Amino acid sequence: MKVRASVVSELHGKWETKEIELDEPHAGEVRVKMAFSGMCHSDEHVRTGDISQAPEVLQFFGVDSMFPLIGGHEGSGIVEAVGPNVTALAPGDKVAVSFVPACGRCEPCASGRQYLCDLTSMTLAGPMMSDMTWRHHLDGKNVNRMAQLGTFSDYIVVNEASLVKIEPWQDLRAAALISCGVSTGFGSVVDRGAVQPGEVVAVVGCGGVGSGAIQGARIGGARAVVAIDLNQSKVDRAMKIGATHGATSMIDAAFNVLPDLTFGRNADMVVLTPGVLTGDLIEQARSICAKGGRIVATAIAPFDQNSTELNLFGLAMFNQALLGTVFGSANPRFQIPKLLRLYEKGMLDIDTIITQEYTLDEVQKGYDDLEAGTNVRGVVRFD
Ligand SMILES: NC(=O)c1ccc[n+]([C@@H]2O[C@H](COP(=O)([O-])OP(=O)(O)OC[C@H]3O[C@@H](n4cnc5c(N)ncnc54)[C@H](O)[C@@H]3O)[C@@H](O)[C@H]2O)c1
Ligand SMILES: [Zn+2]
Ligand SMILES: [Zn+2]
Structure with missing residues (x-):
């Protein structure tokens, strides 16, 4: 399917909306219709080259650069489709994304340290961590996604390890901010x-x-x-x-x-x-x-x-x-639902932090406002 996503195409380039060809989810993968995506500073770190790697490391991931890259790693949405072997999520479920995957099986996960999940080694750039093939294509070429997510997109296809199920009544806008910045x-x-x-x-x-x-x-x-x-x-x-x-x-x-x-x-x-x-x-x-x-x-x-x-x-x-x-040394599958409950009880204030909402086409404007000092947190609201 064709989706719209905000992409940065080169070092210090601008955030621009591009049409992405998005493949169907493979085994262990999920397609989510995005609801909200927060604009964390970390995406800017990729654009400016702070988050990068030596060429040999990038080659190991099967890419020659961090770019082009679909931005965004803080967000929430609703599951639309699941690939084979996905048992913990079903269409209609509300989810928050997690820039730290939590596979549940590796040594850090099994010892209660999901924030160190071994899958994080795959999140910098490159293909899907499920089977090392690509689901996202721009002008016929493969495209990287921020933290294996790329939430500045109408739809995302991600590994189920990168998603945290939340309750049907929970607030998707609050969940988006809690999914990275507030939890961290x-x-x-x-x-x-x-x-x-x-x-x-x-x-x-x-x-x-x-x-x-x-x-x-x-x-x-x-x-x-x-x-x-x-x-x-x-x-x-x-x-x-x-x-x-x-x-x-x-x-x-x-x-x-x-x-x-x-x-x-x-x-x-x-x-x-x-x-x-x-x-x-x-x-x-x-x-x-x-x-x-x-x-x-x-x-x-x-x-x-x-x-x-x-x-x-x-x-x-x-x-x-x-x-x-990293991620405030907390487990995403525990911390994100816990902080959402604090939000529901009025103990955690998210609404005061959200200074402005933007459309997908306004991601660059949102980051310009962050740079100018007028945003605490900007949020992309999807239709
Ligand atoms: N460790 C992690 O897992 C993790 C997760 C998320 C974000 N981050 C990082 O955390 C940092 C903060 O992210 P954010 O989205 O809140 O950024 P932000 O740009 O929204 O906020 C940073 C704030 O710092 C202020 N500031 C800049 N330099 C300062 C200084 N010398 N003294 C005092 N204040 C200063 C700015 O005015 C701004 O208000 C970024 O580097 C981001 O990449 C780390
Ligand atoms: Zn972040
Ligand atoms: Zn793990």
Whole structure:
């Protein structure tokens, strides 16, 4: 069938709507009619080359470049058709996508760490992970999909491991945001950072992921949540979803917020969720982190970023921990339904985070607005 999808065709190219030839699902695959797709910063990381790989690695995936690529990895929709051997999903089911596949059988999945599922090694680029053949074609050629998903598309065909079934009454728009950004931020604080009641948490970067982190801190019992963003309007929005204090840089927080708030002890946890992680931010975060505190690195850095500023004397003598995280170190099949229930109970605010809806043809405009600082989260609404 022919579908419309937003594609970036070259490094630093624009998001453009293209007609894609989409094949029928093979064994273990599912076709979903998309309802909503959130516009996470990670898609921009592919467009700008931060998420990439060495040519030899790409060759291993059977491609010579990350492009062309169908964007989008945060979304929700309704199952329309299933291929052979799909038993857990049926047409009509509501689903959220997961950029981390969860096969349920590999060692990480079997040991309760779906966020490390071995199938994630296949999600960068290349053919379907089911059987290494292609379902998506643009002008007669095979096309990559962001995280094996490519949710900026009227319909997607994906492996069933990339889908999480949700309840028929659950909200598809909220499910879309929870499927990546909100879950990742929430888990960064609750699952990876293991927030304790009464702690002080600083969240650096208050976009979609940071908004999940702020609410994870609030729900996890933090006594104070410091929202830090270079953009004052993001700080103001953060105060509406649970932040108790705001600052426009880590230095601002170090001088004007943390001394009184923590009696000079600094933040128990500093979560890094800026748009792009750079090496200088690690030491800045450590310098506002308390003795015995945790620094959680959630944001994505350029793939060849090997150097960082970090005072190793302070790290050891203050007994601090630097923790990386993917998907907030949570299991998608557990975390996404759990956060949807918190949304239903009015405990997790998604609606305040969604600043604007766009059509599929407006994906570039949505990312221009993100760059301009006017979006916390833009969302594509499909017909
Ligand atoms: N680890 C994971 O599994 C995972 C999952 C999803 C997204 N991410 C990454 O998380 C990051 C955040 O994603 P997002 O969609 O929320 O991005 P976003 O662009 O919506 O938000 C980033 C925010 O950071 C602010 N910012 C930028 N530099 C800053 C700085 N030095 N100090 C303070 N604030 C700063 C921006 O003003 C913006 O409000 C991205 O790098 C994204 O790729 C990681
Ligand atoms: Zn994302
Ligand atoms: Zn697995």
